[in-house]
Amino acid sequence: MAGAPPPLVTQAPPILIVGGGLAGLFCALKLAPRRVAVLTPGSIDEGAASFWAQGGVAAAVLDTDSPERHAEDTLKAGAGIVDARIALGVAREARARIDDLLAYGVPFDRVDGELTPSREAAHSERRIVRVKGDTAGRAIMETLVARVREAPSIELMEGYCAQELLTREGRAIGLRARGRDGLLRDFLSSEIVLATGGIGHLYRVTTNPVEARGVGLAMAARAGALIADAEFVQFHPTAIDIGVDPAPLATESLRGEGAIIVDRSGHRFMADIDPAAELAPRDIVARGVFASIAAGRGAFLDARATVGAEFPARFPTVHASCRAGGVDPVTAPIPIAPAAHYHMGGVAADACGRTSLAGLWAAGEVAATGLHGANRLASNSLLEAVVFAARIAEHIPATREEAQSPPAPPAGGETAAAAPLDLVEELRDTMARDVGVIRDRAGLTRALAAILRLEAATASAEFRNMTTAALLATSAALARRESRGAHFRADFPQADAALAQRSYMTLAQAREFVEEALK
Incomplete structure (x- = not known):
C-alpha cells in the first residue's frame, strides 16, 4: 500500500x-x-x-x-x-x-x-x-x-x-x-x-x-x-504415483539393480522402445511411461524378483514411501508416473x-x-x-567490506505479499498440461498467454518470480522447433542437426519473442 x-x-x-x-x-x-x-x-x-x-x-x-x-x-x-x-x-x-x-x-x-x-x-x-x-x-x-x-x-x-x-x-x-x-x-x-x-x-x-x-x-x-x-526440463520417469505432492521418487538405482517397468498386464514395454529398455536415457523412459499411462495401460516398477525381501534394508526411503501410500514393493509392483525432476x-x-x-x-x-x-x-x-x-x-575475488547505500525501496507494500495460492495452482496446472513431457506449438502458445495473464493478476513479487521462470522455460521451448533430449515437440518430433547448439536469451529477448508469437 x-x-x-x-x-x-x-x-x-x-x-x-x-x-x-x-x-x-x-x-x-x-x-x-x-x-x-x-x-x-x-x-x-x-x-x-x-x-x-x-x-x-x-x-x-x-x-x-x-x-x-x-x-x-x-x-x-x-x-x-x-x-x-x-x-x-x-x-x-x-x-x-x-x-x-x-x-x-x-x-x-x-x-x-x-x-x-x-x-x-x-x-x-x-x-x-x-x-x-x-x-x-x-x-x-x-x-x-x-x-x-x-x-x-x-x-x-x-x-x-x-x-x-x-x-x-x-x-x-x-x-x-x-x-x-x-x-x-x-x-x-x-x-x-x-x-x-x-x-x-x-x-x-x-x-x-x-x-x-x-x-x-x-x-x-x-x-x-x-x-x-x-x-x-527433465522428467523423472519413476516418480511413485500415490497422489502425494511432491511425489516421492523411486530411485534409478532400482533399475540399475535390475528392476523392470511393466504395464498393467505385466508387459515389459520399454524393451519395445529402446534396446537399453529401462536403462535408456531418462527422456526416452519418461515418454514411454507417459505413453503407457495415456493409453490406459498404466505403468509400474517391478523390483520383486531383483530386490524382493531385501527392499527395506537396501532401499529404505523408497520402501517407506511406498508403504505410506499403501503399496508393499516387496510383493507388488510400484505405480509410477513421470514427474518434473530437474532443470x-x-x-x-x-x-x-x-x-x-x-x-x-x-x-x-x-x-x-x-x-x-x-x-x-x-x-x-x-x-x-x-x-x-x-x-x-x-x-571469487577478495571482497569489499565497506557498506553500500541501498537502492530505492519498492513503491508499495504489496511486494511483501506471499504468492496467491489459487494463482500458483493454476500456473502449475498450466505448466503440466502444456509444457510437460510432450509439447507442441498450440499448447506452448496457450501456456504463454496464460502465464502473461497470471503475471498481471497480482503484484506479489514471489509470484512474479514464478511466472518469470515459467515464461523463460516456455518461450525457449516454443523457440526450439525440434525434439532433443528432454525437450520433445510432437509437431517437430525429430532432432534438427542445424539446432545442435545451446540456447541463450535474456528476459527482455524472451518477452519480445513472446509478444511476436502471440500476435
Missing part, C-alpha cells in the same frame, strides 16, 4: 550465498575461513531438494572406469549440446570432491575401505557413489549441515524468502528478501552466489520441494543476466561459476554450465553442485 515503510537494510558478510542445499553449503564450507552468509527460506536442516536426492554422486572411482568414459557418457546423454570441455573437467574433478565429502564425514557405502558404487541409466560403468542404497542426499546434507553450524566463518540467515537482486551500474550488490514476519529486508554484499535450486514445483507433478519455484532463475533474469537452455537450464555460468552479471555467481541446479546439455546424466547433478561450488570458492 502507498506510504509503506522502506525495507530494513542489513550489511551482510562480504559473500552472500542464497540457498541452503548442497551447492550453497559446500561453497560456504570451501570458502572458510572467509566470512560468508547463507540465506535460506527455511531451516538448513530441511527443505532443500538436495535432501531428497536418492542415487548419489557420479564419479569414476573404480580401476575399471575413467573420467574420460564418464565424460563420454555425459556427452551421449546430453543429446549433442553438452560442452565437452566442461564435461571432461567436471569428471576429472569428481574424485577430489568425493574425497572432500568423505573428509567432512559423509558415510558413503564402502567395503573394506573401498567405495562400492552402483550403476544408473546411461552410465557405462558402476560409478554412483551412494549411501545405504537410496539415502545419499540426506546423508550428505545432514553431514554438511552439522559442519556449517559449527563453522565460525558462516552466518546463517534462515527464514528469508528471496525476492529480488539489488543492482547498481550493472553489478549485483545485494538481495531483497521477505522475512517470516512479512517485512522486507535488503541484504547488501559484495559478491552474491545463487544456489537456489530448480523450477520443478512450477509443475503439478514433481519430485521437488515447494521451494523449487525458479526464484533464482527469475531474479537473475530480471536483473539482466543471460539465461541458457531454459527449455530443457538442465538456468542462469548461464562459465567454467568458474561466473554469470553475465558482475558480482553474481551460480552453482547447482539454478546454473546452466553446459554439463547437462539436453538431458542430464543420472547423478551428475550432485557432482555438478560440489564441483562448481568449489570452483566459485576458489575464484
Whole structure:
C-alpha cells in the first residue's frame, strides 16, 4: 500500500550465498575461513531438494572406469549440446570432491575401505557413489549441515524468502528478501552466489520441494543476466504415483539393480522402445511411461524378483514411501508416473561459476554450465553442485567490506505479499498440461498467454518470480522447433542437426519473442 515503510537494510558478510542445499553449503564450507552468509527460506536442516536426492554422486572411482568414459557418457546423454570441455573437467574433478565429502564425514557405502558404487541409466560403468542404497542426499546434507553450524566463518540467515537482486551500474550488490514476519529486508554484499535450486514445483507433478519455484532463475533474469537452455526440463520417469505432492521418487538405482517397468498386464514395454529398455536415457523412459499411462495401460516398477525381501534394508526411503501410500514393493509392483525432476537450464555460468552479471555467481541446479546439455546424466547433478561450488570458492575475488547505500525501496507494500495460492495452482496446472513431457506449438502458445495473464493478476513479487521462470522455460521451448533430449515437440518430433547448439536469451529477448508469437 502507498506510504509503506522502506525495507530494513542489513550489511551482510562480504559473500552472500542464497540457498541452503548442497551447492550453497559446500561453497560456504570451501570458502572458510572467509566470512560468508547463507540465506535460506527455511531451516538448513530441511527443505532443500538436495535432501531428497536418492542415487548419489557420479564419479569414476573404480580401476575399471575413467573420467574420460564418464565424460563420454555425459556427452551421449546430453543429446549433442553438452560442452565437452566442461564435461571432461567436471569428471576429472569428481574424485577430489568425493574425497572432500568423505573428509567432512559423509558415510558413503564402502567395503573394506573401498567405495562400492552402483550403476544408473546411461552410465557405462558402476560409478554412483551412494549411501545405504537410496539415502545419499540426506546423508550428505545432514553431514554438511552439522559442519556449517559449527563453522565460525558462516552466518546463517534462515527464514528469508528471496525476492529480488539489488543492482547498481550493472553489478549485483545485494538481495531483497521477505522475512517470516512479512517485512522486507535488503541484504547488501559484495559478491552474491545463487544456489537456489530448480523450477520443478512450477509443475503439478514433481519430485521437488515447494521451494523449487525458479526464484533464482527469475531474479537473475530480471536483473539482466543471460539465461541458457531454459527449455530443457527433465522428467523423472519413476516418480511413485500415490497422489502425494511432491511425489516421492523411486530411485534409478532400482533399475540399475535390475528392476523392470511393466504395464498393467505385466508387459515389459520399454524393451519395445529402446534396446537399453529401462536403462535408456531418462527422456526416452519418461515418454514411454507417459505413453503407457495415456493409453490406459498404466505403468509400474517391478523390483520383486531383483530386490524382493531385501527392499527395506537396501532401499529404505523408497520402501517407506511406498508403504505410506499403501503399496508393499516387496510383493507388488510400484505405480509410477513421470514427474518434473530437474532443470538442465538456468542462469548461464562459465567454467568458474561466473554469470553475465558482475558480482553474481551460480552453482547447482539454478546454473546452466553446459554439463547437462539436453538431458542430464543420472547423478551428475550432485557432482555438478560440489564441483562448481568449489570452483566459485576458489575464484571469487577478495571482497569489499565497506557498506553500500541501498537502492530505492519498492513503491508499495504489496511486494511483501506471499504468492496467491489459487494463482500458483493454476500456473502449475498450466505448466503440466502444456509444457510437460510432450509439447507442441498450440499448447506452448496457450501456456504463454496464460502465464502473461497470471503475471498481471497480482503484484506479489514471489509470484512474479514464478511466472518469470515459467515464461523463460516456455518461450525457449516454443523457440526450439525440434525434439532433443528432454525437450520433445510432437509437431517437430525429430532432432534438427542445424539446432545442435545451446540456447541463450535474456528476459527482455524472451518477452519480445513472446509478444511476436502471440500476435
